[in-house]
Amino acid sequence: MHDDLIARAKAWLAEDPDTETRDELAKLIDAGDTAELSDRFGGTLQFGTAGLRGELGAGPMRMNRSVVIRAAAGLAAYLRKQGQGDGLVVIGYDARHKSADFARDTAAVMTGAGLRAAVLPRPLPTPVLAFAIRHLGAVAGVEVTASHNPPRDNGYKVYLGDGSQIVPPADAEIAAEIDAIASLHDVPRPDAGWEILDDSVLDAYLARTDAVLAAGSPRTARTVYTAMHGVGKDVLLAAFARAGFPEPVLVAEQAEPDPDFPTVAFPNPEEPGAMDLAFARARDTDPDLVIANDPDADRCAVAVKDGTDWRMLRGDEVGALLAAHLVRRGVTGTFAESIVSSSLLGRIAGKAGLPYEETLTGFKWIARVDGLRYGYEEALGYCVDPEGVRDKDGITAALLITELASVLKEEGRTLLDLLDDLAVEHGLHATDQLSVRVQDLSLIADAMRRLREHPPTALAGLPITNAEDLARGTAELPPTDGLRYTLDGARVVVRPSGTEPKLKCYLEVVVPVSAPSALPAARTRAAELLAAVKRDLSAAAGI
Numbered sequence: 001m002h003d004d005l006i007a008r009a010k011a012w013l014a015e016d017p018d019t020e021t022r023d024e025l026a027k028l029i030d031a032g033d034t035a036e037l038s039d040r041f042g043g044t045l046q047f048g049t050a051g052l053r054g055e056l057g058a059g060p061m062r063m064n065r066s067v068v069i070r071a072a073a074g075l076a077a078y079l080r081k082q083g084q085g086d087g088l089v090v091i092g093y094d095a096r097h098k099s100a101d102f103a104r105d106t107a108a109v110m111t112g113a114g115l116r117a118a119v120l121p122r123p124l125p126t127p128v129l130a131f132a133i134r135h136l137g138a139v140a141g142v143e144v145t146a147s148h149n150p151p152r153d154n155g156y157k158v159y160l161g162d163g164s165q166i167v168p169p170a171d172a173e174i175a176a177e178i179d180a181i182a183s184l185h186d187v188p189r190p191d192a193g194w195e196i197l198d199d200s201v202l203d204a205y206l207a208r209t210d211a212v213l214a215a216g217s218p219r220t221a222r223t224v225y226t227a228m229h230g231v232g233k234d235v236l237l238a239a240f241a242r243a244g245f246p247e248p249v250l251v252a253e254q255a256e257p258d259p260d261f262p263t264v265a266f267p268n269p270e271e272p273g274a275m276d277l278a279f280a281r282a283r284d285t286d287p288d289l290v291i292a293n294d295p296d297a298d299r300c301a302v303a304v305k306d307g308t309d310w311r312m313l314r315g316d317e318v319g320a321l322l323a324a325h326l327v328r329r330g331v332t333g334t335f336a337e338s339i340v341s342s343s344l345l346g347r348i349a350g351k352a353g354l355p356y357e358e359t360l361t362g363f364k365w366i367a368r369v370d371g372l373r374y375g376y377e378e379a380l381g382y383c384v385d386p387e388g389v390r391d392k393d394g395i396t397a398a399l400l401i402t403e404l405a406s407v408l409k410e411e412g413r414t415l416l417d418l419l420d421d422l423a424v425e426h427g428l429h430a431t432d433q434l435s436v437r438v439q440d441l442s443l444i445a446d447a448m449r450r451l452r453e454h455p456p457t458a459l460a461g462l463p464i465t466n467a468e469d470l471a472r473g474t475a476e477l478p479p480t481d482g483l484r485y486t487l488d489g490a491r492v493v494v495r496p497s498g499t500e501p502k503l504k505c506y507l508e509v510v511v512p513v514s515a516p517s518a519l520p521a522a523r524t525r526a527a528e529l530l531a532a533v534k535r536d537l538s539a540a541a542g543i
Contacts, residue, residue, distance in 0.1 A: 002034055008041050009059070015184040018065040018101070021058035028058075047071060047175040049167055049364055050499050053146055053155035056097055063098070063146075063154040065105055066184060071156055072106040072142070073187045074178030076113035078170070079139055081177075085114055087139030087161075090197075092120040092129030094145040094296045095231050095257030096154050099123065102144040105189070112188030115139075118195040123231045123257060124202065125297035126157070127393035131205045132197075134163040134390070148228075148268035148294040149500070151261045163390040165364035168478075202235070208388040209239045212396045213403050214329050219244045221288040221405035225398075226251035226278045228267050229258040230295025236395050245402055249285050251278050261295070268294055269301030269312065269380065279303065279310045288405050289415065293394040299380040300394035302401050304415050313415070316342035316431045316508075318401060319376035320422055321415055322384065325404040326374055327352040333373025336366050339470075339477070339484065340493045340506040341378040344422065344429040351426070360480050361495065363392050378431065378506065420519055427510045428519070430526035434505040434534050436543045444496045444503045447541040451483055451494060456540040460532030462487040470495075490533060494541070503543060507533050 009029050016022045028036050040059025045052050045067055052071055054063045079087060089110045093103035103119055110117035118136065120129060126143050133141040141159040149155070158166050158174065166174070181187065213219075223240075225248035227233040233255050240248055253263050254277060261267040264274045269292040282290050282303070290303035290310060303312045313321075323335060323345055335349040336357040349356035354373075359365035366375035366383060367390040375383040381392030384400050401415075408414055423429070438444060455467050468474060470482035482495035493506040509529040511522040 005034060005037050005041060006032075009037050012041070012059060012066065016058065016064070016066050017069070017184070021064045021066075025058035047074070047171065047178055048498070049165065049171045049362065051155060051157040051166070053149065053153060053499055055152050056154055063156075065098070065101060068102040068156060069105050069109055069184055069187055069189070070178050070181050072109035073113065073181050074174050075140065075142070075158060076110055076115055077177040077180070078174045079115060080113065082139075084139040084161075086116070088116045088118060088136060090118045090120070090129065090132045090136055090138045090141045092126065092132070092141070092143045093123055094126070094143075095123040095259055096144075096146060096295070097151075097259045098154055099144045102154065102156065103142075106142050106144070107194040108189040108191070109187060111193040112190050116195075118197050120201065121197055121199060125232055125235050125293075125395060127298055127389045127391060127395060128202060128205050128235065130159060130163055130389045130391040130393070131208065132201045133159055133161065134388075135201060135204055137161075143296070145296040147296050147298065147499075148266065150266060151259060159391075164367035165362070165391065167364050167368070205388070206235070206238055206242060208385065209396050209399060210242060211388070212385050212399050213243055217403050218406040218410045219403070220246070221402050221409055222246045223248040223402060224251065224278055224282045224285060224287045224290045225249070226254045226275075226290075226292045227257075227297070228264065228269065228274065228292055228295055229254050229256070229261045230267065230293060230297060231257050232293035232297030232394060235297065236293065236398060239395050239399055240402070243399055245399075245406075248291070249281060249287060251281050253277055269299070275301070275303060275312060282310050288409060289402070291398045291402070293398070294380070297394045298392045300382060300397040300401070301380050302415075306416060314431055315376070315378040315380045316344065316429070317419055318380070318397075319378065319382065320344045320348060320429070321404060321418060322376065322382055322397070322400055323348045323374060324418060324422060325400065325407070326384075327354070331373055334369055334371040336369040336372055336375040338362065338366060338377045339482075340495070340504075341376065342429045342431050342508055343491065343510070344426055345376070347426040348422070358476065360477055362498065367391055420516060423519060423522065424513050424516055427512050428522045428526055429508060429510050430523070430530060431506070431508045432530045432534065434507065434537060436503045438501050438503070441501055443543070444501075447503055447543050448481065448483070448494070448496065450542050451540060454540070455483075456485070456536065459485065459487060459490070459492065459536045459540075460529050462490055462529075490529065492533065492537060494537070503541070505534075505537055505541075507537070509533065
């Protein structure tokens with residue numbers, strides 16, 4: 001085993017084009033560090049519907065130039081087999097460590113394979129890449145990003161020509177082409193021949209952001225904004241200036257791209273502490289709302305003043321607010337969300353007489369809904385301009401929520417007032433999440449198996465009226481590893497995360513509200529129910 005491991009590591013070393021990872025791997029080989037080598041050579045990073053995501057470093061279980069060149073070559077081979085071998089592939093990247101290198105390698109591989117490649121001019125938000133695919137008539141797009149993962153990670157997201165992320169069977173077909181590459185020496189990588197795009201694509205994206213807003217709508221809401229050390233600032237400021245909103249007050253410590261994300265433990269607005277600096281800025285400047293993007297700016301977080309201090313709105317709350325705003329503006333088309341998001345969207349759409357669809361988790365599914373006008377997911381993702389960007393977009397979502405805050409401000413109201421209205425009209429929909437991060441992935445499989453073999457019959461004293469194993473698929477949904485429980489006045493979905501070592505349980509309770517005066521009691525009841533559901537589910541799953 002030891003000799004085989006060293007031999008595989010040496011073979012990898014001989015092909016590695018990156019001096020940094022070669023030095024790292026050579027040191028491990030010289031030290032005979034079999035534990036670390038086993039970790040890096042115990043398999044390969046699996047290419048799936050989220051593309052690739054993993055820790056940076058040498059070896060097939062890490063993100064590095066060798067892995068990216070293979071992924072790009074596999075994608076090129078797939079596109080050739082689809083009869084698109086002379087098509088354009090557009091490539092974007094964020095400001096993480098190695099992102100620019102991975103983008104350049106991808107352009108070189110595409111060019112060497114006979115495709116045309118165009119690279120965005122600098123690190124830009126993921127939605128700009130998603131827009132560029134359709135705008136330029138590309139056959140595929142690649143975004144080098146690990147979104148809101150820790151600093152040591154990077155990733156590789158693949159879109160096809162419709163501008164939405166890959167779904168089965170394309171992921172498996174691309175993975176098979178990647179596996180078929182015997183040696184990196186077989187992959188031609190010229191030094192030139194691709195295009196570096198100018199700012200005209202970004203200008204076209206910004207021109208489309210205007211279409212998100214209603215002509216002549218109020219634009220008075222004042223914001224504090226954090227880019228969370230990512231690439232959102234310049235594009236968001238440009239979009240806000242075009243729209244005529246007051247210039248956002250920046251969280252200076254987090255405004256510029258920094259791949260080390262020094263002020264946050266996790267660069268995700270949902271993580272504890274990530275918004276602390278933004279809240280401190282808000283206490284000093286008293287804006288109408290706080291807006292945050294994640295590092296690649298495809299997600300948008302919103303915080304409001306609640307009583308004397310600031311609090312983050314849940315993704316489900318923002319999702320419902322944007323839906324209510326679009327309904328009030330008289331939009332038509334289908335509203336869609338994933339199965340882990342709040343059922344309130346379906347009630348808002350139903351009352352407005354609009355079509356509504358539920359999909360599997362992820363914008364790769366939401367973006368494919370026929371006639372989509374608005375889609376959202378509880379993890380802070382909102383698609384408010386599907387014709388322009390068939391993916392979540394944290395820039396246009398920020399514009400739309402700021403327009404809504406401006407409309408309410410003119411009426412002497414706030415986002416929280418509108419949430420109260422929705423609770424009275426449709427019932428208080430309260431959501432929470434039980435999320436367990438593990439080192440050992442087998443713990444997640446164990447929990448799923450335990451729930452399948454011994455399904456709970458009640459949670460928080462509420463009987464389970466329907467238990468579905470989503471691995472079998474349903475009339476509306478293709479199979480996925482997940483469980484859904486419908487209760488009398490509640491719903492629970494349990495699934496392993498697609499991008500992180502986490503088991504995620506999505507909880508929702510619905511409490512009827514007879515009048516605005518009944519809201520405080522309804523909130524207390526909802527909080528008690530959610531806590532009890534969480535406790536009982538933890539026990540049932542053994543986590």
